[in-house]
Amino acid sequence: MLAGRKGHARVVVLAVLEHEFDAVRNALGADYEVNFGGALTATQVIVAKPTLPFVLIRSQGRSLAPTNASARKAIEDWQPEVILLVGIAGGIVRATEEDGSFTWGSDGPLPGDIIVSNYVHYAEFTKNIPSGTKLRYFPVDQPSSTLVQEHADPLRKPVANIPPWYATIQQSRPRSIGFARELPEVFIGEMIHVEGLAGDPQNAHQQWYLTWFDHAIGVDMESIGVARALHDARTNVHYNPTWLCVRSVSDLVFALPTGIGGVSIPNCSRDANANKQPVVEAGVAEVGGDEGAPSKDDENTRARREWTPYAVDALGCFTRRIVERLVSQPREARSGDPGTDAFNGWVSVAKVSSDTPSGQNWEDKGEVNQ
Amino acid sequence: MSDAPEFEYEIRLCENFEAALDQVGEAVEVGKLASIALDAGRLLIQAPGGAGKTTTFARARKAAAESGLRTLEVWAVDWVATVAGRDFSVDIETLDETLEAVSRPAMSSKSFADGVQTVLFVDGLNELQTGYAGVLLDTVDRWATRYPQLGVVLADRLARRTISDSWQLATITPVPTWQIRELVGSDVSESQIGLLGNPFFLERARLDRVSARTHREFFVAQLHLEPEVLLKLAAVVDAEYNERADRLMQTESLIEALGDDVVNGLIDAGVLFKRNDETSFLRHHLLSDFLAALHLADRPLRWTPGDFDALTFKAASFDALAFLLEEVSEENVDTLIRRVYDWNFYGAAYLLAHDDIAGGRISDDIRTALLVLLAERRFDKLVTTARQASDALALQKSAIAESLRSVQDVEAVLALVRTLPLGTSWFEEWRALFLYSPIKDRTPVLEVLRSADGILGWTSANVLKRRQLDDTESNDVIALLQGGTPTERWRAAHVLGRSQEPRSVNALLSAINDPYHWVCYGAIRSLIEIASLALAQSTREEIFLRIADMGAHINSIPELAREVERSLKVDISPPSWAEDAGLLLECLWAASKSVEEQDRWRRVSADLRGIAA
Numbered sequence: 001m002l003a004g005r006k007g008h009a010r011v012v013v014l015a016v017l018e019h020e021f022d023a024v025r026n027a028l029g030a031d032y033e034v035n036f037g038g039a040l041t042a043t044q045v046i047v048a049k050p051t052l053p054f055v056l057i058r059s060q061g062r063s064l065a066p067t068n069a070s071a072r073k074a075i076e077d078w079q080p081e082v083i084l085l086v087g088i089a090g091g092i093v094r095a096t097e098e099d100g101s102f103t104w105g106s107d108g109p110l111p112g113d114i115i116v117s118n119y120v121h122y123a124e125f126t127k128n129i130p131s132g133t134k135l136r137y138f139p140v141d142q143p144s145s146t147l148v149q150e151h152a153d154p155l156r157k158p159v160a161n162i163p164p165w166y167a168t169i170q171q172s173r174p175r176s177i178g179f180a181r182e183l184p185e186v187f188i189g190e191m192i193h194v195e196g197l198a199g200d201p202q203n204a205h206q207q208w209y210l211t212w213f214d215h216a217i218g219v220d221m222e223s224i225g226v227a228r229a230l231h232d233a234r235t236n237v238h239y240n241p242t243w244l245c246v247r248s249v250s251d252l253v254f255a256l257p258t259g260i261g262g263v264s265i266p267n268c269s270r271d272a273n274a275n276k277q278p279v280v281e282a283g284v285a286e287v288g289g290d291e292g293a294p295s296k297d298d299e300n301t302r303a304r305r306e307w308t309p310y311a312v313d314a315l316g317c318f319t320r321r322i323v324e325r326l327v328s329q330p331r332e333a334r335s336g337d338p339g340t341d342a343f344n345g346w347v348s349v350a351k352v353s354s355d356t357p358s359g360q361n362w363e364d365k366g367e368v369n370q
Numbered sequence: 371m372s373d374a375p376e377f378e379y380e381i382r383l384c385e386n387f388e389a390a391l392d393q394v395g396e397a398v399e400v401g402k403l404a405s406i407a408l409d410a411g412r413l414l415i416q417a418p419g420g421a422g423k424t425t426t427f428a429r430a431r432k433a434a435a436e437s438g439l440r441t442l443e444v445w446a447v448d449w450v451a452t453v454a455g456r457d458f459s460v461d462i463e464t465l466d467e468t469l470e471a472v473s474r475p476a477m478s479s480k481s482f483a484d485g486v487q488t489v490l491f492v493d494g495l496n497e498l499q500t501g502y503a504g505v506l507l508d509t510v511d512r513w514a515t516r517y518p519q520l521g522v523v524l525a526d527r528l529a530r531r532t533i534s535d536s537w538q539l540a541t542i543t544p545v546p547t548w549q550i551r552e553l554v555g556s557d558v559s560e561s562q563i564g565l566l567g568n569p570f571f572l573e574r575a576r577l578d579r580v581s582a583r584t585h586r587e588f589f590v591a592q593l594h595l596e597p598e599v600l601l602k603l604a605a606v607v608d609a610e611y612n613e614r615a616d617r618l619m620q621t622e623s624l625i626e627a628l629g630d631d632v633v634n635g636l637i638d639a640g641v642l643f644k645r646n647d648e649t650s651f652l653r654h655h656l657l658s659d660f661l662a663a664l665h666l667a668d669r670p671l672r673w674t675p676g677d678f679d680a681l682t683f684k685a686a687s688f689d690a691l692a693f694l695l696e697e698v699s700e701e702n703v704d705t706l707i708r709r710v711y712d713w714n715f716y717g718a719a720y721l722l723a724h725d726d727i728a729g730g731r732i733s734d735d736i737r738t739a740l741l742v743l744l745a746e747r748r749f750d751k752l753v754t755t756a757r758q759a760s761d762a763l764a765l766q767k768s769a770i771a772e773s774l775r776s777v778q779d780v781e782a783v784l785a786l787v788r789t790l791p792l793g794t795s796w797f798e799e800w801r802a803l804f805l806y807s808p809i810k811d812r813t814p815v816l817e818v819l820r821s822a823d824g825i826l827g828w829t830s831a832n833v834l835k836r837r838q839l840d841d842t843e844s845n846d847v848i849a850l851l852q853g854g855t856p857t858e859r860w861r862a863a864h865v866l867g868r869s870q871e872p873r874s875v876n877a878l879l880s881a882i883n884d885p886y887h888w889v890c891y892g893a894i895r896s897l898i899e900i901a902s903l904a905l906a907q908s909t910r911e912e913i914f915l916r917i918a919d920m921g922a923h924i925n926s927i928p929e930l931a932r933e934v935e936r937s938l939k940v941d942i943s944p945p946s947w948a949e950d951a952g953l954l955l956e957c958l959w960a961a962s963k964s965v966e967e968q969d970r971w972r973r974v975s976a977d978l979r980g981i982a983a
Contacts, residue, residue, distance in 0.1 A: 236483040
């Protein structure tokens with residue numbers, strides 16, 4: 001029987017920053033503290049004791065070490081089937097080159113979109129070593145491809161019988177140009193774990209790893225901490241925890257085209273009149289050509305500030321949908337484990353749809369949150 | 371001989387290490403310890419040697435077994451010795467692999483996954499070198515994480531360990547005065563109350579009031595050896611401490627020194643135990659410590675840093691120092707304190723605290739000077755040093771210690787020293803030095819830096835560090851760092867911690883390779899301190915990059931790596947401190963040979979960037 005020091009929760013949702021935690025907490029209705037231990041769950045699910053469908057906990061801090069410690073503690077305390085790491089992250093915009101000029105890609109994740117990782121890379125502590133970049137490796141568990149396929153992939157496209165996950169987003173979607181999509185999308189792809197993002201988008205080390213991991217679509221600071229904790233938890237055949245990494249994009253990281261110097265980073269936020277322009281405009285300009293314009297740090301900060309409230313709201317809504325899906329199926333009994341029932345006692349998805357503050361249903365996608 | 375009574379000391383759960391020092395916390399029954407360990411996963415009981423940890427363990431284990439829990443126990447010394455005896459390095463993997471060989475009953479860590487609630491008792495953490503104790507704590511922490519049905523209880527001395535918030539701390543209070551009087555008589559003196567609050571000594575006193583007056587009498591009464599044989603045994607223990615840094619003794623050496631009959635007699639008396647690997651050990655580590663101290667007591671020429679390192683397992687346990695203090699003749703007490711201070715600041719502070727309750731042999735002048743120096747260290751730039759000084763000062767009972775605990779800055783310490791009553795000529799010499807003002811005074815501070823008197827020598831080092839050195843003084847200090855005796859080099863390295871001159875930095879960088887390890891540590895500390903005080907970021911970057919050039923060397927010496935880790939936490943750091951230090955940390959990370967080493971530097975980096983908060 002799965003039992004941690006504090007009990008058993010099928011899903012542990014691990015959030016990092018306070019506003020991420022708050023958004024996910026609201027979305028999950030997690031207003032009940034379990035045994036004064038800091039873990040929250042929804043009042044409705046308490047009926048499911050001794051197995052809780054989910055608990056929400058907050059990481060001790062950002063970066064690998066504190067997240068690893070929090071994930072280890074979560075496993076020790078709750079012996080979950082699944083750890084769901086949730087938070088905001090940077091989406092990677094890549095340039096493509098043709099005949100000496102390049103175009104910024106517009107088909108990847110943009111602010112307000114969701115990234116679900118199917119693979120995580122570790123890229124940090126490599127920039128200051130005199131002998132050149134070095135990578136170090138340790139064993140980790142990658143996100144479960146089964147979970148990605150069964151629970152994240154179906155949310156990419158709306159279906160007829162269930163409202164889309166974004167139907168409950170309450171925040172207004174920012175109008176910044178540069179991000180022309182009108183509805184958030186779900187992307188599945190590789191994530192790069194770094195120990196910190198450079199304020200300067202052209203930072204050489206940052207550009208190095210964006211180039212090296214050329215298929216990555218997002219950058220975060222916590223995923224490897226969880227991946228390693230999961231691997232360390234594998235001590236016997238009776239416990240097989242898995243995990244998912246869910247990220248909401250709050251800002252962008254630009255991967256400069258290899259070998260082309262003097263490239264400017266597109267501004268993340270522009271005036272509303274530019275609304276009709278392409279998602280991210282193509283262009284070649286000399287660095288420094290934007291003299292007098294706000295610095296890249298300022299641009300990034302402004303874009304992040306503008307998009308973060310929407311991004312965390314989207315994160316909460318997507319997390320809620322994933323958790324609902326994860327606990328809606330029973331865990332079959334097997335030797336040494338009596339299994340658990342499915343939990344469907346939450347507010348139903350249909351009710352959530354009709355209770356949406358805007359009163360819209362998922363078919364009104366063109367108007368949602370505008 | 372009557373059965374030992376149940377001593378009425380309390381076990382208290384403590385929220386943090388400060389609470390353990392102050393013995394503040396909720397009292398719990400011994401029978402509850404197993405369930406507390408199972409709830410938290412890890413329970414660390416920290417108390418002085420002889421405070422009753424082993425007895426508490428025995429009772430807790432019995433209670434746990436009676437309540438249906440599976441229990442096993444390990445003696446930490448045995449565990450580490452078994453790993454080392456197989457020529458393995460002592461790390462998490464090797465400790466994990468050898469658990470089955472040393473646990474009673476024999477059990478592999480893999481068994482912890484079978485779902486049976488299990489409590490593992492690990493005694494003797496206080497008998498290990500600091501580095502080994504850290505690895506052992508990491509090992510059981512990993513098990514506690516992996517196996518929620520496992521609870522671990524460990525016995526340790528009162529030492530601030532690097533552990534996570536997941537650990538539950540506890541301490542053991544002294545035996546209450548009423549029980550001491552009940553057991554040994556109402557005529558027991560106040561100074562004896564302090565000594566007899568420790569159950570180990572109280573029990574000896576209960577059995578034999580005559581031998582209750584000193585530690586020497588306690589131990590001699592247990593061993594039942596003729597004086598000359600006792601000294602031979604002490605010599606064997608001393609040799610083991612020195613040559614093998616171990617409380618385990620080669621049985622063959624014992625027989626050679628004492629003869630078969632004596633060795634067998636000690637075994638029959640339950641004082642000596644033989645292990646399977648041709649080594650033996652005395653029934654309590656305090657016995658070993660006493661004998662090692664006894665051997666050094668009338669050999670002042672051996673009161674050297676190397677001998678103190680051996681006696682205390684590199685400053686991991688100061689019990690033996692306390693016995694040494696009790697064993698030296700009256701006229702040598704202050705000499706011993708000066709020598710200990712010259713070797714380890716905190717060792718001297720421990721002796722002060724011990725002397726408060728067990729004798730009052732240290733002169734008031736020395737006591738006052740040491741307490742003042744301790745108080746000055748509370749305001750050290752390096753946070754770990756300041757915290758250790760505060761911990762050490764918290765253990766002192768005297769009125770002046772109380773006053774020094776409440777001062778707010780170094781200026782207030784100086785002001786307090788000015789108000790102290792007139793003392794002996796030595797004290798006045800020390801006071802003049804401590805209050806040295808370059809404008810008014812003609813004290814030859816640099817000459818005193820080389821003093822054989824450890825207190826004067828280090829006071830001079832602190833005074834020189836407080837102010838800007840002129841060119842001549844810088845030259846002299848650097849020359850001392852390059853050509854002085856080991857202790858002089860160490861003091862010189864300390865002085866240069868406030869210098870901003872490139873030649874000082876160059877000299878300190880060279881000193882990282884000094885043959886005397888304390889000079890290496892001092893050089894690292896001073897370099898990091900210089901970086902923390904540098905106004906230009908480029909200076910900080912240069913210093914860190916140059917230290918980074920020695921990354922492989924630093925990682926190869928665990929104590930040196932630890933010193934880097936400790937020193938990087940500075941009070942009021944420059945805004946770019948984490949980024950600057952990152953230049954060094956990433957090189958240390960890249961030079962790491964194991965994932966655990968890499969993790970160490972990741973943790974340090976995360977701490978500095980404040981992202982773990």
